[in-house]
Amino acid sequence: MSPGMLAELLSATGAVVLLPVLAAAVLAMLDNRVIAGWLNIAAATATFALACLLPWHMAAGTLLLVDPLAAHMAILTSFVAMTTAWFSLPYIATEAASGRLEPRRVRHYHALFQAFVAAMLMALLSNNLGVTWVSIEAATIAAVLVVGLPRTAEAVEASWKYFMLCGVGISLAFFGTIVLTLAVLPVVGAGPDSALAAMRWSALPTAASHAAAPLLNLAFVFLLVGYGTKAGLAPLHAWLPDAHAEGPTPVAAVLSGSILNVALVVILRLRGVMDANPAAMAPGPPIIVLGLLSVLLAAFSLWRRRDVKRFFAFSTIEQSGVAAFAFGLGGPLASFAGLLHLTLHTLAKAAVFQCIGHACQAKGSQLFSEIGGLLAGHRALALTLAAGIIAVAALPPFGLFTSEFLIVTATMQQQPLLAVPLAIGLVVGGWTLGWRLITLCVGPATPDTGPARGPLVLLPVWLHLALVAVLGLAMPGTLVAWFATVAGSLR
Amino acid sequence: MGEHLGYGTLGYDVAHLLGAAVLVLSFVLLYQRRVGAMINSYATQAWVLTAAACWQGWAQDAPQLYLTGLLTLAANGLAIPLALHAIVRRLQVHRSIDAAMGVFASMALGVGMVALSIMVVLPTTLHSGSLTREDLALALSVVLLGLLVLISRRSALTQVIGVLSLENGLILAAIGVDGMPLVVELSVAVLVVLAFMVFGVFFFRLRARFDSLDVAHLDRVGGQHR
Numbered sequence: 001m002s003p004g005m006l007a008e009l010l011s012a013t014g015a016v017v018l019l020p021v022l023a024a025a026v027l028a029m030l031d032n033r034v035i036a037g038w039l040n041i042a043a044a045t046a047t048f049a050l051a052c053l054l055p056w057h058m059a060a061g062t063l064l065l066v067d068p069l070a071a072h073m074a075i076l077t078s079f080v081a082m083t084t085a086w087f088s089l090p091y092i093a094t095e096a097a098s099g100r101l102e103p104r105r106v107r108h109y110h111a112l113f114q115a116f117v118a119a120m121l122m123a124l125l126s127n128n129l130g131v132t133w134v135s136i137e138a139a140t141i142a143a144v145l146v147v148g149l150p151r152t153a154e155a156v157e158a159s160w161k162y163f164m165l166c167g168v169g170i171s172l173a174f175f176g177t178i179v180l181t182l183a184v185l186p187v188v189g190a191g192p193d194s195a196l197a198a199m200r201w202s203a204l205p206t207a208a209s210h211a212a213a214p215l216l217n218l219a220f221v222f223l224l225v226g227y228g229t230k231a232g233l234a235p236l237h238a239w240l241p242d243a244h245a246e247g248p249t250p251v252a253a254v255l256s257g258s259i260l261n262v263a264l265v266v267i268l269r270l271r272g273v274m275d276a277n278p279a280a281m282a283p284g285p286p287i288i289v290l291g292l293l294s295v296l297l298a299a300f301s302l303w304r305r306r307d308v309k310r311f312f313a314f315s316t317i318e319q320s321g322v323a324a325f326a327f328g329l330g331g332p333l334a335s336f337a338g339l340l341h342l343t344l345h346t347l348a349k350a351a352v353f354q355c356i357g358h359a360c361q362a363k364g365s366q367l368f369s370e371i372g373g374l375l376a377g378h379r380a381l382a383l384t385l386a387a388g389i390i391a392v393a394a395l396p397p398f399g400l401f402t403s404e405f406l407i408v409t410a411t412m413q414q415q416p417l418l419a420v421p422l423a424i425g426l427v428v429g430g431w432t433l434g435w436r437l438i439t440l441c442v443g444p445a446t447p448d449t450g451p452a453r454g455p456l457v458l459l460p461v462w463l464h465l466a467l468v469a470v471l472g473l474a475m476p477g478t479l480v481a482w483f484a485t486v487a488g489s490l491r
Numbered sequence: 492m493g494e495h496l497g498y499g500t501l502g503y504d505v506a507h508l509l510g511a512a513v514l515v516l517s518f519v520l521l522y523q524r525r526v527g528a529m530i531n532s533y534a535t536q537a538w539v540l541t542a543a544a545c546w547q548g549w550a551q552d553a554p555q556l557y558l559t560g561l562l563t564l565a566a567n568g569l570a571i572p573l574a575l576h577a578i579v580r581r582l583q584v585h586r587s588i589d590a591a592m593g594v595f596a597s598m599a600l601g602v603g604m605v606a607l608s609i610m611v612v613l614p615t616t617l618h619s620g621s622l623t624r625e626d627l628a629l630a631l632s633v634v635l636l637g638l639l640v641l642i643s644r645r646s647a648l649t650q651v652i653g654v655l656s657l658e659n660g661l662i663l664a665a666i667g668v669d670g671m672p673l674v675v676e677l678s679v680a681v682l683v684v685l686a687f688m689v690f691g692v693f694f695f696r697l698r699a700r701f702d703s704l705d706v707a708h709l710d711r712v713g714g715q716h717r
Contacts, residue, residue: 134678141685148696156696163689164650168638171657174679175634178664178671179627182619185670214615 005063013057013064016050016074017125019043020081020118028111033096033103036110037089043114044078044085047121051078055482060202065127067202068486073124073265076343080257080350081117083460087354088113088250090457094361094450095150095248105149109248112149116142116254123262129177129199132266133170136230139259140166147247158239158246165239166229173226176219180273183215184208201269205276213279220274223266224286230263232320234294244313245366249357252309257346260320264342268327272490275330287328292418294321295425302432308356308366311436312349315392318429319345325422326407329414336487337406344399344468345392351464352388355381358457359440364449368436373445380455382441384462389440391468393433394426398465399472502550503622509543510629513663514605517636520656521601522594525587526648530575533652533659537567540659544666550622551669555676562680563662571655571687575648578691582698584648592643604635626667633660647697651690658683 008014023043030036054071092109095101101109119139126132140163148159181198184207188198197203208216229236244252267287274283298318305311323345326338358381359374360366374382391398404426411419471479516536523529541564548556578584592600608631616624637657641650658679665676 130678134682137682138685141682141689144689145692148693156693160647160693160697163686163693164641164654167654167686168641168657171634171654171661174661175631175664178661178668181671182616182623182627182668185668186618212618215618218611218615 004061008061008063011057011064012050012053013059013066013125016047016054016078017118017122019047019050020114020121024111024114024118027107027114030110031107033093033106036107037092040110040113041082041085041089044082044117047117048075048078048082051075051121060127060200062196062200063127063131064125065201066125068482068489069265069268070124072339072343072482072486073261074121076346077120077124077258077261078117080254080346081113083463084250084254084350084354085113086460087253087357087457090453091250091357091361092248098361098450100150100152101248102151109146109149112142112146113251113254116146116251120258120262124265127200127202128196129180129201129204132201133174133177136173136227136259136262136266137170139262140170140230143243143247143251143255143259146251147243149248150246152246154242155246158242162239162243165236169226169229169236171226172222172229176222176224176226179215179222180204180219183211183219187211204269204273208273208280209276211277213277213281216274216277216280220270220281220283221286223270224283224290227263227266227270228290228324231260231267231324232263232294232317233290233324234297234317234321237294237297237317240317241310241313244316244353245307245309249309249353249360252313253350253353253357257350260316261342261346264320264323264327267324268490271327271330284328284330287324288415288418289328291321291323291325291328292421292425294318295325295429296421299425299429299432302429306368308360308368308371308440309353311368312352312356312392315429315433316345316349318425319349319392322404322407322422322426326410329407329410331410331414332487333406334410334414335490336483337403337410339487340471340483341400341403341407344403344471347464348388348391348398348400348468351461351468352385352392354461354464355385355388355458358453359385361450362448362452363446368439370446371440373443374441376445377448378452380458384458384465386437386441387465388461389433389437391465393430393437395430397469397473399468399470399475402472502546506543506546506550506622507625509539509546510626510663510667512539513543513659514629514632514636517633517640517656517660518598518601520640520652521597521636521643523588526579526584526646527576529588529649529652530572530579533575533656534568534572536656536659537563537572540662541568543663547666553669556666559662559666559676559680562676566680566684567655567659567662570684574687574691575652578648578694582694584646588644588646588649591645597639597643601636601639604639605632608632608635620669623667623669627664630660630664630667633657633663636660647694651687655683655687658686 027036051074054066058066096106116139119135123132123135144159144163148155184198187207187210232240271283274280295318298314301314323338323342326334359371363371394400394404519532541560544556544560609628612628612631634657637653640653644650665671
């Protein structure tokens with residue numbers, strides 16, 4: 001590592017990544033569960049505060065890249081990580097008390113959580129194709145280990161599947177990375193640091209415009225399949241429902257929101273690289289196909305789910321597909337809508353998973369048949385969950401209605417025929433969510449087996465939902481301008 | 492440099508030979524029916540890969556490739572095979588392998604994979620040096636054969652060997668591209684070791700949960716049907 005890179009890591013931008021790394025190291029050695037929980041919260045909150053400063057540190061270095069897209073996604077990821085850390089404190093205490101999580105594994109949980117967050121932030125902020133790849137792989141390994149923490153056969157199965165499928169996906173992405181480097185190397189020219197220069201995200205579009213088109217095509221196919229696996233896009237989505245359902249719930253919330261976003265951001269950047277070269281294949285259609293396939297597959301799978309967490313995992317696949325579809329369409333409107341959708345879905349889905357976590361602990365099960373009539377015994381939780389599900393189903397007044405409306409509008413303008421399957425998928429998905437909302441909240445109450453909690457534990461959820469509602473009803477002008485800047489930077 | 496290495500020169504021929512040997516060892520992995528032999532084939536593949544990395548380091552005049560070779564030898568060639576043998580002894584894994592596919596079918600599919608990767612890579616890389624092109628085609632074949640091992644075996648241990656041999660293919664691809672930064676190769680090596688440690692943890696958990704390393708048990712848990 002050159003002194004320049006070290007200086008970058010020690011800058012304000014690098015601190016966003018370094019802080020969770022340090023926290024992970026400290027937490028790995030800390031045995032006191034209470035202190036560890038609070039330290040986890042402190043580290044996540046400080047990381048979020050640092051990430052909020054990123055828009056004032058726009059720069060493209062050798063190692064780190066802060067452009068509007070990276071800054072936006074880093075703020076979002078660290079925000080979800082922060083609220084999830086708050087949520088983890090009571091959740092993990094209950095899990096440990098009930099024996100589902102061994103006491104010594106609580107330490108692993110906190111350390112891995114911070115490592116996971118650090119790897120995701122590094123992937124988002126890195127200016128190097130290879131470093132992004134390494135970070136995503138590191139995030140995968142951390143997530144796999146967290147998913148496998150509960151001592152159940154299902155958790156072992158889920159983490160095995162997660163590791164195998166994502167390992168294969170990420171290997172294909174690595175092959176794509178090598179081919180992409182090979183394609184742009186002759187353009188950048190020979191030199192001691194030419195390969196590093198060739199792998200810079202900030203330099204890739206320019207370099208790609210002069211590169212050999214067939215090589216770019218080959219690289220793109222491998223990268224799309226590889227990162228598509230991580231984004232939960234069909235047909236390589238099989239790991240996602242298992243990982244969400246069997247791991248600790250806070251991780252499901254972060255997984256749903258963040259690791260998928262990281263992969264989608266990479267796909268989005270690749271789109272820009274491919275667009276720069278007119279001779280290369282159009283990147284839009286393959287992304288559209290994967291996105292639409294995920295939407296339809298997930299929408300029709302939702303009907304048959306009997307497990308709550310698995311159900312919402314499939315809903316995540318659907319929403320990830322919607323965002324990918326919008327990015328595939330391209331153009332100012334679709335990019336803006338896709339980005340808004342990604343942001344709002346992350347916030348709404350994390351809120352829903354946190355509610356579901358409380359509900360599952362209260363009822364001692366994660367099957368729909370054993371969680372019902374929440375309104376009777378847990379009024380605050382039921383109302384919050386209902387609001388969250390309405391938000392995820394993209395009904396007004398929440399912001400997802402706006403983003404999906406914009407995406408459908410953009411589809412009507414650009415590809416009218418594709419609007420039909422997209423609308424079918426969205427309606428079927430929304431319908432099922434509404435039906436499940438009713439079975440969860442209304443009706444005869446199922447018996448409680450876990451501890452009841454005051455409404456205060458729902459604070460992070462309310463924060464999420466308030467943001468989603470504000471962004472739907474009255475988005476402040478500065479935020480509109482910010483989203484337009486981010487969407488504009490994509491082309 | 493890749494460009495002045497053409498057919499008939501020593502640098503080209505030896506690099507080609509070593510790359511092809513890695514591929515042949517992938518086929519050996521594909522038909523092995525005993526766990527011990529499979530681990531040994533994997534180790535041999537890593538040794539040949541080490542030789543390939545060092546040779547490329549000499550041919551490309553890139554000293555950092557020697558370091559790549561050294562790391563490959565230490566991790567993939569020695570540490571991981573020894574650990575695998577230890578796991579086989581500790582967990583008393585069945586010595587014969589339960590394959591989901593017959594020898595003929597898997598070999599035929601394997602040949603198909605190689606043909607596929609040649610058809611994909613060679614026409615798209617016309618602008619690159621011939622050594623790079625062929626190396627990339629060989630590497631993609633090794634990657635695809637690793638996938639084939641992965642899907643044609645039922646035991647968790649042999650699936651892991653499939654993934655590890657797939658990673659060997661990735662290293663082969665990385666060393667073939669002239670000017671690939673060392674950071675990339677180093678990180679692959681570190682990740683192979685990390686991934687293997689995670690796998691090791693899993694073996695013991697699988698064994699504790701299911702009393703077997705047969706992944707068919709995983710399906711029976713039935714998470715996916717819920």
